[in-house]
Amino acid sequence: MKKLNPLNRSFYARDTIQVAQDLLGCLVVRQWYQHQLIAKIVETEAYQSDDQACHAFRGKTISNAALFGPVGHAYIYFIYGNYFCMNAVARSDALHAGGVLIRALEPVEGIDYMHVGRPNVSITNLTNGPGKLTQALHITKALYGTDLTKEGPLFIVERQEPLHAKDIVQQKRIGISKEQDKLWRFYIANNHFVSKQ
Protein backbone atom coordinates (compact mmCIF):
# COMPACT_ATOMS: atom_id res chain seq x y z
CA MET A 1 0.00 0.00 0.00
CA LYS A 2 1.20 3.51 -0.76
CA LYS A 3 2.06 5.90 2.02
CA LEU A 4 -1.01 7.23 3.78
CA ASN A 5 -0.89 10.99 3.25
CA PRO A 6 -3.62 12.87 5.13
CA LEU A 7 -5.68 15.24 2.99
CA ASN A 8 -4.54 18.79 3.72
CA ARG A 9 -6.57 21.70 5.01
CA SER A 10 -7.13 23.31 1.60
CA PHE A 11 -8.96 20.18 0.41
CA TYR A 12 -11.76 21.00 2.87
CA ALA A 13 -11.77 24.76 2.23
CA ARG A 14 -13.81 24.35 -0.95
CA ASP A 15 -17.46 24.05 -1.89
CA THR A 16 -19.11 21.49 0.42
CA ILE A 17 -20.77 19.64 -2.44
CA GLN A 18 -17.49 19.34 -4.33
CA VAL A 19 -15.71 18.03 -1.24
CA ALA A 20 -18.48 15.44 -0.73
CA GLN A 21 -17.74 14.04 -4.20
CA ASP A 22 -13.99 14.21 -3.82
CA LEU A 23 -14.07 12.32 -0.51
CA LEU A 24 -15.44 9.23 -2.28
CA GLY A 25 -12.65 6.67 -2.59
CA CYS A 26 -10.56 8.27 0.16
CA LEU A 27 -9.65 6.25 3.26
CA VAL A 28 -10.71 6.79 6.85
CA VAL A 29 -7.93 5.73 9.24
CA ARG A 30 -8.76 5.04 12.88
CA GLN A 31 -5.92 4.36 15.33
CA TRP A 32 -7.46 2.26 18.10
CA TYR A 33 -5.39 0.75 20.89
CA GLN A 34 -2.25 0.26 18.73
CA HIS A 35 -4.36 -1.11 15.90
CA GLN A 36 -5.01 0.55 12.57
CA LEU A 37 -8.53 0.31 11.20
CA ILE A 38 -8.85 1.44 7.58
CA ALA A 39 -11.98 1.78 5.42
CA LYS A 40 -12.74 3.41 2.08
CA ILE A 41 -15.43 6.08 1.82
CA VAL A 42 -18.12 4.90 -0.62
CA GLU A 43 -21.07 7.18 0.27
CA THR A 44 -21.38 10.81 1.45
CA GLU A 45 -23.94 13.61 1.82
CA ALA A 46 -23.40 17.38 1.81
CA TYR A 47 -24.99 19.73 4.37
CA GLN A 48 -24.54 23.49 4.49
CA SER A 49 -25.82 26.41 6.53
CA ASP A 50 -28.34 27.76 4.02
CA ASP A 51 -30.06 24.36 3.93
CA GLN A 52 -32.96 23.59 6.30
CA ALA A 53 -31.88 19.97 6.71
CA CYS A 54 -28.51 21.04 8.09
CA HIS A 55 -28.00 21.04 11.86
CA ALA A 56 -26.39 24.46 11.52
CA PHE A 57 -29.37 26.07 9.75
CA ARG A 58 -30.82 27.61 12.94
CA GLY A 59 -27.51 29.10 13.94
CA LYS A 60 -24.59 28.22 16.11
CA THR A 61 -25.18 26.27 19.33
CA ILE A 62 -22.94 24.40 21.73
CA SER A 63 -23.51 21.06 20.02
CA ASN A 64 -23.00 22.10 16.42
CA ALA A 65 -20.12 24.53 17.01
CA ALA A 66 -17.68 22.35 15.07
CA LEU A 67 -19.62 22.97 11.85
CA PHE A 68 -18.75 26.66 12.22
CA GLY A 69 -15.16 25.98 13.24
CA PRO A 70 -12.04 25.39 11.14
CA VAL A 71 -12.45 23.06 8.17
CA GLY A 72 -10.90 19.61 8.19
CA HIS A 73 -12.13 18.75 11.68
CA ALA A 74 -14.65 16.09 12.73
CA TYR A 75 -18.25 16.97 13.64
CA ILE A 76 -19.77 14.05 15.52
CA TYR A 77 -23.31 14.01 16.86
CA PHE A 78 -25.55 11.68 18.81
CA ILE A 79 -28.95 10.81 17.38
CA TYR A 80 -32.04 8.66 18.05
CA GLY A 81 -30.79 7.92 21.52
CA ASN A 82 -28.39 5.26 20.27
CA TYR A 83 -26.14 6.26 17.45
CA PHE A 84 -23.33 8.57 16.43
CA CYS A 85 -22.80 10.02 12.98
CA MET A 86 -19.59 11.51 11.65
CA ASN A 87 -19.05 14.54 9.41
CA ALA A 88 -15.97 16.23 8.00
CA VAL A 89 -16.26 20.02 8.31
CA ALA A 90 -15.90 21.48 4.80
CA ARG A 91 -17.02 24.71 3.19
CA SER A 92 -15.87 27.58 0.99
CA ASP A 93 -15.44 31.09 2.37
CA ALA A 94 -18.94 31.97 1.20
CA LEU A 95 -20.60 29.82 3.88
CA HIS A 96 -20.80 30.14 7.65
CA ALA A 97 -21.07 26.39 8.23
CA GLY A 98 -20.96 23.16 6.28
CA GLY A 99 -20.06 19.51 6.53
CA VAL A 100 -19.94 16.20 4.71
CA LEU A 101 -21.73 13.27 6.35
CA ILE A 102 -19.89 9.97 5.92
CA ARG A 103 -22.75 7.54 5.20
CA ALA A 104 -20.96 4.32 4.28
CA LEU A 105 -17.50 2.73 4.17
CA GLU A 106 -15.91 -0.35 2.64
CA PRO A 107 -13.75 -2.21 5.20
CA VAL A 108 -10.10 -2.46 4.09
CA GLU A 109 -7.91 -3.30 7.08
CA GLY A 110 -8.39 -4.25 10.75
CA ILE A 111 -11.73 -5.89 10.01
CA ASP A 112 -11.45 -8.15 13.06
CA TYR A 113 -11.33 -5.07 15.27
CA MET A 114 -14.36 -3.59 13.53
CA HIS A 115 -16.30 -6.71 14.51
CA VAL A 116 -15.45 -5.93 18.15
CA GLY A 117 -17.73 -2.91 17.88
CA ARG A 118 -20.35 -4.78 15.84
CA PRO A 119 -20.31 -8.49 16.71
CA ASN A 120 -22.43 -11.06 14.87
CA VAL A 121 -22.91 -9.18 11.61
CA SER A 122 -21.74 -10.05 8.11
CA ILE A 123 -19.01 -7.96 6.49
CA THR A 124 -21.54 -6.26 4.22
CA ASN A 125 -23.45 -5.08 7.31
CA LEU A 126 -20.35 -3.81 9.09
CA THR A 127 -20.07 -0.24 7.79
CA ASN A 128 -22.94 0.29 5.29
CA GLY A 129 -24.72 3.04 7.26
CA PRO A 130 -23.78 6.19 9.19
CA GLY A 131 -24.60 4.72 12.62
CA LYS A 132 -23.00 1.38 11.76
CA LEU A 133 -19.64 2.71 10.65
CA THR A 134 -19.19 4.73 13.85
CA GLN A 135 -19.76 1.55 15.88
CA ALA A 136 -17.30 -0.45 13.77
CA LEU A 137 -14.59 2.23 13.97
CA HIS A 138 -15.27 2.99 17.66
CA ILE A 139 -16.10 6.61 16.93
CA THR A 140 -17.78 8.45 19.82
CA LYS A 141 -18.12 12.01 21.03
CA ALA A 142 -14.64 11.67 22.53
CA LEU A 143 -13.41 12.28 18.96
CA TYR A 144 -15.54 15.42 18.50
CA GLY A 145 -13.44 18.11 16.86
CA THR A 146 -10.54 15.80 15.95
CA ASP A 147 -8.27 17.28 13.29
CA LEU A 148 -8.64 15.02 10.25
CA THR A 149 -5.63 16.51 8.45
CA LYS A 150 -3.02 15.18 10.89
CA GLU A 151 -2.07 11.64 11.75
CA GLY A 152 -3.79 10.89 15.03
CA PRO A 153 -6.67 8.82 16.41
CA LEU A 154 -8.82 9.65 13.38
CA PHE A 155 -7.86 11.09 10.00
CA ILE A 156 -8.65 10.84 6.29
CA VAL A 157 -6.08 10.09 3.59
CA GLU A 158 -6.02 10.63 -0.17
CA ARG A 159 -7.30 8.12 -2.71
CA GLN A 160 -5.02 5.18 -3.39
CA GLU A 161 -6.47 4.67 -6.85
CA PRO A 162 -8.23 7.02 -9.30
CA LEU A 163 -12.02 7.34 -9.34
CA HIS A 164 -13.74 8.44 -12.54
CA ALA A 165 -16.68 10.84 -12.65
CA LYS A 166 -18.82 8.20 -14.34
CA ASP A 167 -18.53 6.03 -11.23
CA ILE A 168 -20.09 8.69 -8.98
CA VAL A 169 -23.87 8.53 -8.60
CA GLN A 170 -25.78 11.62 -7.45
CA GLN A 171 -29.11 11.18 -5.60
CA LYS A 172 -31.51 12.63 -3.04
CA ARG A 173 -30.41 12.57 0.58
CA ILE A 174 -31.80 9.94 2.93
CA GLY A 175 -33.68 10.21 6.22
CA ILE A 176 -34.58 13.91 6.17
CA SER A 177 -37.98 15.63 5.96
CA LYS A 178 -36.86 19.02 4.62
CA GLU A 179 -35.07 20.00 1.42
CA GLN A 180 -35.68 16.54 0.04
CA ASP A 181 -35.33 17.74 -3.52
CA LYS A 182 -31.63 18.52 -3.25
CA LEU A 183 -29.37 15.98 -4.94
CA TRP A 184 -26.56 16.14 -2.40
CA ARG A 185 -25.98 12.46 -1.78
CA PHE A 186 -23.10 10.80 -3.61
CA TYR A 187 -21.95 7.21 -3.79
CA ILE A 188 -19.69 4.95 -5.83
CA ALA A 189 -21.64 3.06 -8.50
CA ASN A 190 -22.02 -0.70 -8.08
CA ASN A 191 -20.29 -0.69 -4.72
CA HIS A 192 -21.43 -3.46 -2.42
CA PHE A 193 -21.12 -1.40 0.76
CA VAL A 194 -23.38 1.56 -0.06
CA SER A 195 -26.22 1.85 2.48
CA LYS A 196 -29.09 1.80 -0.02
CA GLN A 197 -29.35 1.93 -3.79
Add this chain to the structure above:
DNA sequence: GCAGAGATCAGCT
Protein backbone atom coordinates in the same frame (compact mmCIF):
# COMPACT_ATOMS: atom_id res chain seq x y z
C1' DG B 1 -37.35 -10.84 1.61
C1' DC B 2 -40.02 -6.84 3.26
C1' DA B 3 -42.76 -3.67 6.27
C1' DG B 4 -43.60 -1.74 10.68
C1' DA B 5 -42.64 -0.42 15.29
C1' DG B 6 -39.62 0.20 19.32
C1' DA B 7 -35.43 1.79 21.47
C1' DT B 8 -33.76 6.01 23.72
C1' DC B 9 -31.91 10.96 24.51
C1' DA B 10 -30.30 15.76 23.43
C1' DG B 11 -31.94 19.95 21.96
C1' DC B 12 -35.37 22.99 20.63
C1' DT B 13 -40.39 24.77 20.86
Add this chain to the structure above:
DNA sequence: GCTGATCTCTGCC
Protein backbone atom coordinates in the same frame (compact mmCIF):
# COMPACT_ATOMS: atom_id res chain seq x y z
C1' DG C 1 -43.41 17.20 24.58
C1' DC C 2 -41.80 16.16 20.10
C1' DT C 3 -38.52 15.44 16.49
C1' DG C 4 -34.58 13.51 14.49
C1' DA C 5 -28.69 13.15 8.83
C1' DT C 6 -30.73 5.43 12.57
C1' DC C 7 -30.67 0.45 13.37
C1' DT C 8 -32.54 -3.91 14.79
C1' DC C 9 -35.93 -7.15 15.69
C1' DT C 10 -40.34 -9.19 14.95
C1' DG C 11 -44.01 -10.91 12.25
C1' DC C 12 -45.78 -12.10 7.96
C1' DC C 13 -45.56 -13.42 3.09
